[in-house]
Amino acid sequence: MNLNIFLQNLSNGISLGCLFALIAIGYTMVYGVLRLINFAHGDIFMMATFFVYYAIALFSLPWGVACLVAVVLAMLLGRTVERIAYKPLRNAPRISSLCSAIGMSFLLENFAIVVFGGRPKAFYRPEFFSKIFILGGVRIPGVNFITPIVSIIFLLILTYIVYRTKTGLAMRAISKDFDTAKLMGINLDRTISFTFILGSGLAAIGAVLWALRYPQIWPFMGVFPGWRAFIAAVIGGIGSIRGAMVGGFMVGLLTIMIVAFMPGLAGYKDAFIFIILIFVLLFKPEGIFGEE
Amino acid sequence: MKGKKKDYILLKIATILIIFIFIFIAQRSFDAYIIRILNLCGIYVILGVSLNLINGFTGQFSLGHAGFMAIGAYVSALLYTSPEIKEVNYFITPLIWPLNIIQIPFIFSLIMAGLVSAGVGFLVGAPCLRLKGDYLAIVTFGFSEIIRVLFCNLQSITNGPLGLKGLPSYTNLWWTWGIAIFTVWFIKNLINSSYGRALKSIREDEIAAEAMGVKLFYHKVLSFIVGAFFAGIAGALLGSLVMTIDPNTFSFFMTFQIIIIVVVGGLGSITGTVIVGALFAILMEVLRSVESPMSLFGLNIPGIPGMRMLLFSILLMIVVLFFHQGLMGTKEWSWEWLYKKLMGNKKEIEEGS
Numbered sequence: 273m274n275l276n277i278f279l280q281n282l283s284n285g286i287s288l289g290c291l292f293a294l295i296a297i298g299y300t301m302v303y304g305v306l307r308l309i310n311f312a313h314g315d316i317f318m319m320a321t322f323f324v325y326y327a328i329a330l331f332s333l334p335w336g337v338a339c340l341v342a343v344v345l346a347m348l349l350g351r352t353v354e355r356i357a358y359k360p361l362r363n364a365p366r367i368s369s370l371c372s373a374i375g376m377s378f379l380l381e382n383f384a385i386v387v388f389g390g391r392p393k394a395f396y397r398p399e400f401f402s403k404i405f406i407l408g409g410v411r412i413p414g415v416n417f418i419t420p421i422v423s424i425i426f427l428l429i430l431t432y433i434v435y436r437t438k439t440g441l442a443m444r445a446i447s448k449d450f451d452t453a454k455l456m457g458i459n460l461d462r463t464i465s466f467t468f469i470l471g472s473g474l475a476a477i478g479a480v481l482w483a484l485r486y487p488q489i490w491p492f493m494g495v496f497p498g499w500r501a502f503i504a505a506v507i508g509g510i511g512s513i514r515g516a517m518v519g520g521f522m523v524g525l526l527t528i529m530i531v532a533f534m535p536g537l538a539g540y541k542d543a544f545i546f547i548i549l550i551f552v553l554l555f556k557p558e559g560i561f562g563e564e
Numbered sequence: 565m566k567g568k569k570k571d572y573i574l575l576k577i578a579t580i581l582i583i584f585i586f587i588f589i590a591q592r593s594f595d596a597y598i599i600r601i602l603n604l605c606g607i608y609v610i611l612g613v614s615l616n617l618i619n620g621f622t623g624q625f626s627l628g629h630a631g632f633m634a635i636g637a638y639v640s641a642l643l644y645t646s647p648e649i650k651e652v653n654y655f656i657t658p659l660i661w662p663l664n665i666i667q668i669p670f671i672f673s674l675i676m677a678g679l680v681s682a683g684v685g686f687l688v689g690a691p692c693l694r695l696k697g698d699y700l701a702i703v704t705f706g707f708s709e710i711i712r713v714l715f716c717n718l719q720s721i722t723n724g725p726l727g728l729k730g731l732p733s734y735t736n737l738w739w740t741w742g743i744a745i746f747t748v749w750f751i752k753n754l755i756n757s758s759y760g761r762a763l764k765s766i767r768e769d770e771i772a773a774e775a776m777g778v779k780l781f782y783h784k785v786l787s788f789i790v791g792a793f794f795a796g797i798a799g800a801l802l803g804s805l806v807m808t809i810d811p812n813t814f815s816f817f818m819t820f821q822i823i824i825i826v827v828v829g830g831l832g833s834i835t836g837t838v839i840v841g842a843l844f845a846i847l848m849e850v851l852r853s854v855e856s857p858m859s860l861f862g863l864n865i866p867g868i869p870g871m872r873m874l875l876f877s878i879l880l881m882i883v884v885l886f887f888h889q890g891l892m893g894t895k896e897w898s899w900e901w902l903y904k905k906l907m908g909n910k911k912e913i914e915e916g917s
Contacts, residue, residue: 307698308698309698309701309702356881356885357881357885360885361884361885364888366697366698367619367623367625367697367831368884368888370625370697370698370701371823371827371880371884372881372884372885374820374823375877375880375881375884376881378820378873378877378880379874379877379878379880379881382870382873382874382877383874385869385870385873385874386868386869386870386871386874389869390869390870495816499709502702506702539713539716539717540713540714540717542709542713543709543710543713543714546706546707546709546710547706547710549702549703549706550692550703550706550707553695553699553702553703554691554692554694554695557695557699
């Protein structure tokens with residue numbers, strides 16, 4: 273493998289890692305606040321791409337506006353999911369909320385099949401994103417420039433919200449100690465809803481960038497990005513935002529690099545990620561940045 | 565009341581006789597489509613009851629059932645198919661040595677399927693059952709995905725993504741219902757033994773159970789192995805019923821269907837699981853009408869593909885949100901209840917006359 277191909281893979285890995293980081297944050301924040309794996313997160317991700325698709329196809333909105341609309345709709349969807357599926361079960365046994373999360377995920381997928389149809393659809397991408405730039409012999413598609421930039425901007429905004437604002441403080445307080453936070457007069461419902469809105473928004477942004485990279489959308493497209501992002505969150509230490517970012521980068525780079533260095537094992541790349549997950553959970557269940 | 569401590573032995577024999585006669589008649593005279601649905605009922609009952617042992621009675625939420633089914637399906641298929649069929653199937657990469665000449669009777673291949681699956685259940689369960697709740701769910705899901713990916717890639721053993729085709733059809737109602745009855749009987753006796761009480765105590769409170777001297781690890785692994793054993797057999801039966809095996813059949817979707825059965829039937833109720841398992845198999849077929857176009861009173865209603873699973877997911881959500889207990893909660897149907905029903909009615913008639 274020469275340097276050029278390595279750099280090409282590196283740029284792919286970095287931009288994929290950014291996407292996983294964006295999605296993983298939704299998992300990690302929800303887990304931090306509610307101690308719940310939001311299985312429906314990957315499906316909100318999927319719905320966001322369909323929102324963009326239909327905003328363009330049915331209402332012929334300009335591309336940028338369609339993306340904005342999709343992000344807002346995805347935020348609303350995230351909040352609705354929380355209200356319907358998780359809020360009534362806040363005091364129920366853990367298994368109930370786990371079932372509810374799995375059920376919600378399948379509900380959204382099947383809803384998408386019924387409403388949007390099971391056939392893959394082509395996602396519109398402006399020319400810039402698929403254009404290939406050649407920098408000193410390294411061929412890099414436009415989307416690989418945009419993804420890291422957009423991701424880093426939103427990750428910075430998120431860090432600001434979580435660490436510098438009052439709502440962020442409330443979120444962190446809830447994830448430290450649910451009951452004490454309640455006693456201190458934090459508005460739980462509003463903070464939890466806000467967490468879901470924030471997570472779903474990031475997932476929607478990730479979804480648009482994902483669809484620009486792989487411009488084909490179908491109802492089960494959220495399953496694998498969702499699982500990989502979740503694994504990223506666990507590797508980084510679930511509940512930790514820094515961990516989700518680092519974990520996302522690692523998983524993204526790893527997925528690309530395994531295929532790049534060992535093409536013979538390409539078929540096994542999903543198994544690799546799960547094996548890493550199992551080892552992390554068995555030997556260091558709190559992850560890299562997690563606190564125990 | 566004389567029947568208080570009774571074994572209800574006559575009632576049991578009568579019920580089993582009735583079922584046997586029913587199977588006999590059904591296998592002879594029902595048409596193939598209905599027999600297939602009845603077979604699926606039996607398989608779903610085996611799957612539901614075995615998953616309920618892990619998820620409902622022991623309280624360890626496992627999402628790995630599809631993985632065990634896959635193992636069972638492949639192990640049995642590799643053992644019971646004749647070398648000629650294997651040679652036809654493995655036209656890209658030949659099957660490795662000992663497997664390509666072996667052929668053993670169906671029943672032994674079923675037992676092997678169960679045993680191998682239980683063995684893998686031990687290998688997976690022993691390290692993973694230290695984890696609790698959601699973490700266990702993820703790890704078991706990860707395991708079933710790893711199995712699926714492995715089976716998609718190990719060309720010389722599983723024929724990779726091509727799957728196995730043209731398998732002989734051994735599965736009939738005697739197998740599926742017989743094994744389903746055996747599973748229910750076995751797991752019911754397990755639940756009512758001292759093991760079962762230990763399992764339930766783990767579900768209720770692990771720390772208290774450990775303080776009372778229940779060996780946590782031993783009992784958790786035990787329930788995992790028994791669940792895996794029956795899941796493996798059910799996978800083997802399914803493979804021989806549909807006569808083809810595709811590694812992607814055993815995805816999360818399969819586990820999800822079993823989860824629906826267990827949760828809707830009631831986590832911790834064998835009766836509920838049996839009823840819902842059978843109903844699920846029937847409804848899956850009945851609701852096909854929703855997906856195919858039909859004409860009602862001259863109106864042409866187009867079929868909506870995917871509607872079945874949407875209805876099932878809505879059902880699951882309704883049960884999880886509003887009826888935490890499911891259909892039966894942790895209640896069980898008992899022989900005593902049936903006896904009282906039968907005898908009670910008779911008494912009323914006697915008193916009336």
